[in-house]
Amino acid sequence: MTIKLWHCKDARSLRPLWALEEMGLDYDLNVLPFPPRVHQREYLQLNPLGTVPFMLDGETQMTESTGICHYLVEKYQQRQFGLQSDHHEYGDYLNWLYHSDATLTFPQTLYLRYGMLEPDERKQPQVAEDYRKWYLARLQKLNGHILDRGFLCDGRFTIADIAIGYALYLGEKLGIASDYEPQTQAYLERLKARPGFVRAAKKE
Numbered sequence: 001m002t003i004k005l006w007h008c009k010d011a012r013s014l015r016p017l018w019a020l021e022e023m024g025l026d027y028d029l030n031v032l033p034f035p036p037r038v039h040q041r042e043y044l045q046l047n048p049l050g051t052v053p054f055m056l057d058g059e060t061q062m063t064e065s066t067g068i069c070h071y072l073v074e075k076y077q078q079r080q081f082g083l084q085s086d087h088h089e090y091g092d093y094l095n096w097l098y099h100s101d102a103t104l105t106f107p108q109t110l111y112l113r114y115g116m117l118e119p120d121e122r123k124q125p126q127v128a129e130d131y132r133k134w135y136l137a138r139l140q141k142l143n144g145h146i147l148d149r150g151f152l153c154d155g156r157f158t159i160a161d162i163a164i165g166y167a168l169y170l171g172e173k174l175g176i177a178s179d180y181e182p183q184t185q186a187y188l189e190r191l192k193a194r195p196g197f198v199r200a201a202k203k204e
């Protein structure tokens, strides 16, 4: 049984795609036009949310990008990319995983929608600007943490770096990265230079 992943270029599905490449697991990739609920209506039969990622692994269906990365670590015993519950940084590791989407990607989607995707008459420049600033302010925790570290947890690369790194990468795609602090920009560059990231980006 091969893992199947549905993905759109530069979308949050890049998190599990990157994780699969780092882990060297077999998978089938389906790349969809964005947004799939408009350009690929039949996708809604598979995933009624119409969002990416969607992952199928046997009977397991998942729609949360960071949750899929966590699943892959545990299900496929990819322990070198995660932390176990008896590790003293385990709480920190989980916090970064949840932080990645609930705190960082969330304000970016409002910036993207009301600053870029909506037709001109529905654009909301004030909302876009407020959520751009909101996102940059929420980077405060990362900015401090990464000052004297190469990676987020345990001094090594884990899926926490994939989850947070993707949020930084999306910010770059949205043109917000010029406001990143130097240590945060350097962290993003380190992550993008990884062969696993380069392979994932090519598969898009």
Ligand SMILES: N[C@@H](CCC(=O)N[C@@H](CS)C(=O)NCC(=O)O)C(=O)O
Pocket: 010, 011, 012, 013, 035, 036, 037, 050, 051, 052, 053, 063, 064, 065, 066, 101
């Ligand atoms: N919390 C989910 C969000 C998934 C999501 O909203 N994905 C966006 C792309 S980044 C999407 O598919 N949008 C298309 C739409 O809303 O129709 C995750 O982290 O995977």
